[in-house]
Amino acid sequence: xxxxxxxxxxxxxxxxxxxxxxxxxxxxxxxxxxxxxxxxxxxxxxxxxxxxxxxxxxxxxxxxxxxxxxxxxxxxxxxxxxxxxxxxxxxxxxxxxxxxxxxxxxxxxxxxxxxxxxxxxxxxxxxxxxxx
Amino acid sequence: xxxxxxxxxxxxxxxxxxxxxxxxxxxxxxxxxxxxxxxxxxxxxxxxxxxxxxxxxxxxxxxxxxxxxxxxxxxxxxxxxxxxxxxxxxxxxxxxxxxxxxxxxxxxxxxxxxxxxxxx
Numbered sequence: 380x381x382x383x384x385x386x387x388x389x390x391x392x393x394x395x396x397x398x399x400x401x402x403x404x405x406x407x408x409x410x411x412x413x414x415x416x417x418x419x420x421x422x423x424x425x426x427x428x429x430x431x432x433x434x435x436x437x438x439x440x441x442x443x444x445x446x447x448x449x450x451x452x453x454x455x456x457x458x459x460x461x462x463x464x465x466x467x468x469x470x471x472x473x474x475x476x477x478x479x480x481x482x483x484x485x486x487x488x489x490x491x492x493x494x495x496x497x498x499x500x501x502x503x504x505x506x507x508x509x510x511x
Numbered sequence: 512x513x514x515x516x517x518x519x520x521x522x523x524x525x526x527x528x529x530x531x532x533x534x535x536x537x538x539x540x541x542x543x544x545x546x547x548x549x550x551x552x553x554x555x556x557x558x559x560x561x562x563x564x565x566x567x568x569x570x571x572x573x574x575x576x577x578x579x580x581x582x583x584x585x586x587x588x589x590x591x592x593x594x595x596x597x598x599x600x601x602x603x604x605x606x607x608x609x610x611x612x613x614x615x616x617x618x619x620x621x622x623x624x625x626x627x628x629x630x631x
Contacts, residue, residue: 406540406601406623424581424608428617430540431604431624432574432583440576478577 407447413470413483421480426472433472435494437502444501445470446494449487466490471501540623553594555607555618562613569596572607574626582607585625601625 408430416426426443433443452464466488473482486497554560554568565582566572572582584605587598594605604624610616 408540412541423577424617427576427581427583428606428608428619429542429621431606431621432626434626 407449407468408445408470410485413445413485416472416480416483418480418483423474423478423480426480435498435501437498441474442502443472443474444494444498445472446497451490464490467492467494467497469494469497469501471497473501540621542619542621555605555615557615557617560615562607562609562615565607565615580609582609586620588620 413430416429421429423440423443430445434446435444436442437444447468448465449468450463450465453461454464455461469486469488471482471484471486472480475481484501486500488494488497554564562579562582569584572579573585574583575581576583584596584607585602586605587595587600587602589595589598601623602625604621606619606621606624607615608617
């Protein structure tokens with residue numbers, strides 16, 4: 380089997396299972412920027428005016444959660460199929476009833492992880508009431 | 512031996528291409544600097560523009576927060592200085608904060624700051 384045939388077979392075989400990066404998730408949040416949003420100082424309006432809309436909103440906007448993906452490495456399946464190894468990152472923000480930011484946490488999910496655990500952690504183990 | 516070398520080269524080239532392609536597709540969510548945002552602002556002025564004017568010109572917002580004190584529009588910025596509510600590029604968030612009298616208090620353009628970043 381020559382290189383082209385091998386590559387074509389590998390691509391066809393792996394097309395359904397090789398992870399790809401969801402388009403909307405390649406937008407990362409700058410640590411320096413979100414760390415400038417300090418609990419006790421920033422408000423919900425400051426957050427929205429600085430980093431835009433959260434992907435998740437819970438409990439009448441008491442909690443915001445932002446999500447993005449970070450590629451750590453590339454896996455390789457010879458002869459020439461490579462795929463990204465990534466993990467989701469989450470920025471969890473909690474607001475007081477007066478709209479003041481009271482908690483800011485950054486979570487890193489497991490490789491190809493889903494957001495459920497981060498949502499539970501963010502909302503202090505409460506069940507999510509809204510999903511996007 | 513030579514065939515093995517060819518495979519290695521192809522593998523390395525594929526990896527480099529992948530790194531370049533994925534690397535080139537990463538964007539950081541950030542505020543537009545005020546100077547470059549100014550050309551898109553048009554009728555939007557802090558302390559002057561009312562919520563009614565905004566809604567009359569742009570229609571209903573994509574999202575709202577704090578009893579509509581904060582409105583967010585998904586906007587696409589064209590090179591000619593026009594702001595559009597539809598486009599093919601990744602979308603940006605126009606965040607508008609109003610005071611008690613429904614007059615614009617502060618606003619910002621957040622590059623790639625939309626909730627739904629996917630192409631519409």
